[in-house]
Amino acid sequence: MGELNDCDILIIGGGPVGLTSAAELIRQGITNFQIIDQRLEPDIKSTGTAINPPTLEVFEPFGIVPELLNYGSQADELQLQNESPILNFSFKSDFKKYTKYPVCVGIEQWYTERTLNNYLLQNQHSIIRGIQIIDLKDLNEFVRVDYVHVNDSDKVVHQIKVKYVIAADGAKSSTRKRLGIKYEGVSNTRTSIVAHFEAEPIDIPNRTQVVSYHPQGGYFLSKMPKGYATCIALLESEEKEWTSDGIDSHGNRIPIPIPDDYLEILFAKRGLKVKVKNVIWKAHFRPNNRVASNYSNENRIFLIGDAVHSSDPMAGLGLNYGVQDAANLTWKIAFVIKGLARHSILDSYEKEMKPYGELVVKCGMASGINALPVSQTHDFLRTHFLKFASDYKLTTKGILNFYNMDKQYNSQLTRFEPGPCKLERLKYQFINKLEAGQKFPSNLYHYLNDSKSFIESTGFKILVFNYSVQHVEKIEGLKGISFVQIINKFETELFEHCGVLGDCILMIRPDNFVGLRSHSLDMSIVSNYINAL
Numbered sequence: 001m002g003e004l005n006d007c008d009i010l011i012i013g014g015g016p017v018g019l020t021s022a023a024e025l026i027r028q029g030i031t032n033f034q035i036i037d038q039r040l041e042p043d044i045k046s047t048g049t050a051i052n053p054p055t056l057e058v059f060e061p062f063g064i065v066p067e068l069l070n071y072g073s074q075a076d077e078l079q080l081q082n083e084s085p086i087l088n089f090s091f092k093s094d095f096k097k098y099t100k101y102p103v104c105v106g107i108e109q110w111y112t113e114r115t116l117n118n119y120l121l122q123n124q125h126s127i128i129r130g131i132q133i134i135d136l137k138d139l140n141e142f143v144r145v146d147y148v149h150v151n152d153s154d155k156v157v158h159q160i161k162v163k164y165v166i167a168a169d170g171a172k173s174s175t176r177k178r179l180g181i182k183y184e185g186v187s188n189t190r191t192s193i194v195a196h197f198e199a200e201p202i203d204i205p206n207r208t209q210v211v212s213y214h215p216q217g218g219y220f221l222s223k224m225p226k227g228y229a230t231c232i233a234l235l236e237s238e239e240k241e242w243t244s245d246g247i248d249s250h251g252n253r254i255p256i257p258i259p260d261d262y263l264e265i266l267f268a269k270r271g272l273k274v275k276v277k278n279v280i281w282k283a284h285f286r287p288n289n290r291v292a293s294n295y296s297n298e299n300r301i302f303l304i305g306d307a308v309h310s311s312d313p314m315a316g317l318g319l320n321y322g323v324q325d326a327a328n329l330t331w332k333i334a335f336v337i338k339g340l341a342r343h344s345i346l347d348s349y350e351k352e353m354k355p356y357g358e359l360v361v362k363c364g365m366a367s368g369i370n371a372l373p374v375s376q377t378h379d380f381l382r383t384h385f386l387k388f389a390s391d392y393k394l395t396t397k398g399i400l401n402f403y404n405m406d407k408q409y410n411s412q413l414t415r416f417e418p419g420p421c422k423l424e425r426l427k428y429q430f431i432n433k434l435e436a437g438q439k440f441p442s443n444l445y446h447y448l449n450d451s452k453s454f455i456e457s458t459g460f461k462i463l464v465f466n467y468s469v470q471h472v473e474k475i476e477g478l479k480g481i482s483f484v485q486i487i488n489k490f491e492t493e494l495f496e497h498c499g500v501l502g503d504c505i506l507m508i509r510p511d512n513f514v515g516l517r518s519h520s521l522d523m524s525i526v527s528n529y530i531n532a533l
Contacts, residue, residue: 002128006161008337009033010145012175013168014127016048016109017305017322019116021166021330023062026123028334028458028510035120036131038150042117046196046281048109048319049229050209050222053091054404055320056101057442057512058327061455064115065101072105073223077208078399082215082379083271086386088208089399098405100442104209106224108196109319136165136178136301143300164333165301168322171288173307179297185290185310185361188368191234191243191255194313195263195282198227200275211314211367214270215379218371220314221272227280231313232266233371242284255284287312289364291357295350302329302349309357311364314371315402321360324404328353331458331510340459340480341533348411356407363402409437409513415529419502419519428519433499436517440508447494449485457483458510460530464521465495465504473523478530 004010009025011018014037022035051068059065080087095102120126134157135146142161149156167175176183202221204210209222219232234242243253260279267274292308305322329349335341374382400406408414414437434440440461445451454461459482464472467489487494498506507516507526518525 002131004034004036004128004131004145004147004158004160007032007034008162009164009166009333010143010160010162011035011166011168012133013037013170013305013307014039014113014117014129015043015168015170015305016112016116016319017326018166018168019113019120019127020058020323020326021168021304022125023116023119024327024330025334026120026125027061028331028338030334030337031125033125034128035125036128036133036147038130038132040130040150042110042113044110044281045283046108046110046224046229047194048112049106049196049224050316050320051105051107051112052317052320052403053095053099053101053103054439055323056105057099058323059116060442062116062119064119067115068105068107068112069101069103071111071225072107073225074103074105075207075209075222076103077205078104079205079208079210080213080386081210082213082383086213086383089396094396094399095403095405096443098400098439098441098443100445104222104403106209106222106229108224111225112319133174136175138297138300140299163300163337166326166329166333167301167303167307168305168326169307171290171306171310173303175301176292176303176307179294179301179303181297181303182293183290184293185288186365187252188287188289188312190236190368190372191239191284191286192313192368193232193234193258193263193266193282193284194230195232196224196227196229196280197260197263197276197282198278198280200277202228202272202274212270212272213370213374213379213382215373215376216269216271217266217373218314219267219270219272220316227278230263231316232263232270233314233368234266235269235373238266248286252286255286258282258284287314287364287368289361289368291354291361295354295357296346302333302346304329308354309360311360312368314367315360315364317360317363317402317404321356321404324356325353327511334458335480335510335533345413345533348413351411352409352413356404359401407439408435411437412532413509413515414513415516417516417518417520417525427501428499431499431501434497434506434514434517436514438514440506440512440514441497442512444494444497447491447497454483459483460510460515461508462526463487463494463498463506463508465489465498465500465502465506466521467495467500467502467504468521470503470521472521478527480530480533
C-alpha cells in the first residue's frame, strides 16, 4: 500500500484529465506532488474514444502525440446524415488555419491513460492507487486531507497537509459534494448506449466520423484502432424494453444491461447494416448535461474535468474539454508554487473556463436532442438548413466552436494595449487579427526560428514584431519569460497570419493563449503585466 506524504499538490483521479495535470506539473519542474486514484487497477474501458486537435496540442510538449497518432484511427472529416449525407465538414481544410493537427483521433481511453502514465513513469512519478479520500479541510494556508486505504479492513485514517488540491474525480465527484458545490443541469429524457465493438466492414466513408439524424433515431459512429466506437440514443419504445421499474434520484427509470446482439438490431432500425463480431465494451445509461456552480472553493481546492461538467456522449467532448481545464489551471498553480505569480492568479481559472463548461453542456444537450426522432417537417427543415449552411460555409463557425478551436479567454490575464496612432487603430478594425485571449495557432510554429524551444517553453513567450526597426529593450531577464523572438518586417508570413500592421508585441502564456497584445514596443507594458501576476 502506498503511503501519502505532505506535498505541494495532490491530484485526485488517475484518468486522462488528472494525468494531464500531473504531466504539466512535471513539465513545469514541479516534482513535489502526488496523484492518487481509488481504483486498485487501471480502467480498461474504452469510454472517451475521441481526441480532438486542441487536446493533441496540450499533449505535444509531453512528446506523446506521435505515439497517439500512430496508434489511433485518424478521421479527416465529419459527416452529418439522415437517410443520406447532408453535410461533410473537412477537418483538414477548415481546421488548418488553427492547428498543425487537423484530425480527430479515435482511440481507447485506456490507451491515452497508459501513454500519459508512461510519461509520468519516465519522470519518476506514478499513480498511487487504492486511496480513498474521506475528508478535506481547507485551513486557509493549507488543506488537511484525511484518507484510508481501500483494502485496509481496519480503515485506519491517515492525514497529510497539501498546499493545493486538484480534483479530477469524475461526474460523481466526492470532492465537489464535500464542498457543497451544486451540479446544475438536467438528465436526458432518453437513455443511450455507448459501445466499442468489432464488426465486418461497415459502409461508412473512410477516415470519417459519422453523426446520423436518422428518422428512427440518431447515432455517432467512428473507426477505432480495433473495430468501431458508437453512441446510440434509444427511442422511447426501446428504452421501455431496457429499463427497470426502479427509479433513480432524478425520478427516471433505471437502465439495465443490453445483450451484445441487440446492437445489430438498433443499427438496422436506423438504416445501417452491421454484422457485429465481438463487443469489446459497452454501457447503457442515462446521460447528464450538467455544470458545477463553482470550479473551486475559492481558495485551495479546484475541480476539473467531469467534476465540473458532463455532457451527452453523442457530442464526444467530455475528455477533450477536461484536458483543457487541466491545461488552463495547472500552469497557474505551478507559477504560484515557483513564486512567479500570486495566489490571486488562480481566480482566472473559473473565469476563463466556466463559459466553456457551459458550452460543453449546451453542445451535449443539442447533440442529444438532435439524436431523437423528429417530425417529417422538422427533419425537412433541419436537412435543408444544414445543406444551405454548408453551401455558404455558415456551419464552419459552429463546428469550430463545438470542437473548441476558436475560443477566447477573458480575464485579468488577457490584456490589449492599443498603440498611439489613431489611423493604425482604425486600420485594425478591418482585419482579422490574433487577439488577446485567443490561442496562438500551432500551425504557425514552423515560422518561428526555434519552434522546438517554443513548444517546450514552460514560461511566457514573447514575439516582438519590430516593423519600425527600432532598438528593442532587452527583456530576457524578466521572471517567468522563457522564449523571445524578434520578428523583422520582412518576415511577412507571421505579420500576416497574426494580423500585425506595424510594431506589436504578442505575449503568449504557458498554455499558448495570448496573454497580452500591445501595439507598442514599450517593454514596460510587458514588465507591468509580469509584475501583476
